[in-house]
Amino acid sequence: MENYGVGKVIDSTHPEFKSGDLVWGMSGWEEYTLVYQPESLIKINHTELPLSYYTGVLGMTGLTAYAGVMEVGRPKRGDFVFVSAASGAVGQVAGQLAKIAGCYVVGSAGSDEKVDLLKTKFGFDDAFNYKSETDFAAALKRCLPDGIDIYFDNVGGATLDAALLHMRHGGRVVVCGMISQYNLEEPDGLRNMLCIIPKAVRVEGFNVAGYFHMYSRFEEEMARYIKEGKIAVVEDVVEGIESAPVALVGLFSGRNLGKQLVALARE
Amino acid sequence: MENYGVGKVIDSTHPEFKSGDLVWGMSGWEEYTLVYQPESLIKINHTELPLSYYTGVLGMTGLTAYAGVMEVGRPKRGDFVFVSAASGAVGQVAGQLAKIAGCYVVGSAGSDEKVDLLKTKFGFDDAFNYKSETDFAAALKRCLPDGIDIYFDNVGGATLDAALLHMRHGGRVVVCGMISQYNLEEPDGLRNMLCIIPKAVRVEGFNVAGYFHMYSRFEEEMARYIKEGKIAVVEDVVEGIESAPVALVGLFSGRNLGKQLVALARE
Known part of the structure; x- marks a missing residue:
């Protein structure tokens, strides 16, 4: 099972990604993940903002x-x-x-x-x-x-x-x-x-899926709105993979308050 | 009850319409009709084509x-x-x-x-x-x-x-x-x-209703298609006002073959 997440590159043979890069995109529900299609990952430019934003307001x-x-x-x-x-x-x-x-x-x-x-x-x-x-x-x-x-x-x-x-x-x-x-x-x-x-x-x-071509424009515009205080963000973070099933099911009953995240590891 | 029809102007005090003009637009189901809103009428430019076309393929x-x-x-x-x-x-x-x-x-x-x-x-x-x-x-x-x-x-x-x-x-x-x-x-x-x-x-x-602003362009383009044989027209004409009720009801059972017209008078 895969979903949108953020992560740090540990090692890479792809010319566009190097060790230490922060990225977001589809990844496994796991602490370490092997990415076979790195083209599907997007580099995180605004590292001054919370990384978790790239799973939500600055992501998909x-x-x-x-x-x-x-x-x-x-x-x-x-x-x-x-x-x-x-x-x-x-x-x-x-x-x-x-x-x-x-x-x-x-x-x-x-x-x-x-x-x-x-x-x-x-x-x-x-x-x-x-x-x-x-x-x-x-x-x-x-x-x-x-x-x-x-x-x-x-x-x-x-x-x-x-x-x-x-x-x-x-x-x-x-x-x-x-x-x-x-x-x-x-x-x-x-x-x-x-x-x-x-x-x-x-x-x-x-x-x-039809709008990833405008991601760069979007990222800059949205990052600006966040910094200007024009866009507020509320996230609902649960800790650890063991909390994921309850969090997933909760989406259908409206249990979550804002973007539902599962934190597997932190910087 | 009004509907789209074609007719000839008998008399007019409106500066844009004069006796003898052929027009199409909303009119009564009657041989002679009094038009209170002549702005809603449109002049017929392609009199070389059948007038009835202006109730259908060249009309609304x-x-x-x-x-x-x-x-x-x-x-x-x-x-x-x-x-x-x-x-x-x-x-x-x-x-x-x-x-x-x-x-x-x-x-x-x-x-x-x-x-x-x-x-x-x-x-x-x-x-x-x-x-x-x-x-x-x-x-x-x-x-x-x-x-x-x-x-x-x-x-x-x-x-x-x-x-x-x-x-x-x-x-x-x-x-x-x-x-x-x-x-x-x-x-x-x-x-x-x-x-x-x-x-x-x-x-x-x-x-x-939202597209009458493009009528002139449409009329020229459609008249050209008809003359070039690119658009064929099939009409279903019944004669006389006494045939109108049956023709109207027939629309809901699919009795008509092509545009349903009621001929009240001919040139």
Whole structure:
């Protein structure tokens, strides 16, 4: 099993990597790992920032949020943006990028603690706990009475269906993930796609694989935002490989607060 | 009740329209009609072509097909294109425009006569009668074994759901209409939207209202295609206002063959 991680090069016969280099990319869940495709690794330039950021805000999840918001969502100043699973690794960055782009940003999350984090730490204009709302559509209308220009979807299912009805003309649904659907025997049926015709709504699926060509630009821009305090980061770190299974399963019940990391070794 | 029609100006106090001008646009279902918003009318430039074309291929439905294929679908040479309700007013033009753009085009329709029309008259590369297929997904796979780059959707529902599963990476679903859904108490649930994430598929609703700014360019281009024989036209004309109700209802059962017109008067 492999996943995104950070590490230090111990030894290398590849001309672009030398002993001591810090890198991020796909690696094993282990303290020492043998990398057969070093081309898939990316060198870490901003070593003045926490290394763990390269597993999240400066790595794959940050690039995912950046590509989704900037390239797929294409925000305009004043746009109304809704982000689901907003305190998660991708959602927290997506919402903050939309704020930087001058949008009004609302997030949903699954606990009052997460909602509080969205409003106080990540600068969302508004947020709600979907688990304590009896009517999700009503919550959307309360927080975004004029509708949604960009919906950054991390959950799919009933949330996506409700958001579709509430999209504004020319709106964009950035379909990044559908965490509510992954473990179902049969996915929920979406009933509101019809409304994308009169409202000329674009629903676009994407994944980070298509955006690695813009990594350098992204890394510099994101590192600057972090240093300027425009992007805040919250990570949920568990210690040791023995904690990994519980942490992994917890993603599906929303146990984690921010990017879920497993620390195997530290500098 | 108003609809798109063609007519001759009898009298006008509007500076841009004079007696004798031929125009198309929204008008009453009547032999003589009083137009309160002449700004909504468009003058007919190509009077050498059949006037009825301005209710279809040179009018609203033609512009719909043009905008959907060229602006939303953005075809590339060699793309695999699937059009549902392909012998209908919009479908027949959409498929032929995709052919002009160098695509491989497959259509579905609801009778063998329509399928024959698609292959012989409209130049589709392949076509099938969805009513005689036991497995729609299998028919798609047979006709488009390498998948779909552009699906021009006129029907929605189960057809859209099957097409979603068969999209290629980076594919585009041009959502123009969902005729299968308009008369349902509750729309069918779409279960395959999940696959737009790994395949980075764009599903975009649109309507012609957003594209009238390109009408002049469209009119010239389409008139040229018609004269060059690159776009064929099939119309289904019923005579007299007394035939209108049956013709209208017939749209939902697929009775019509090509653009459904009601002739109230002739030049």
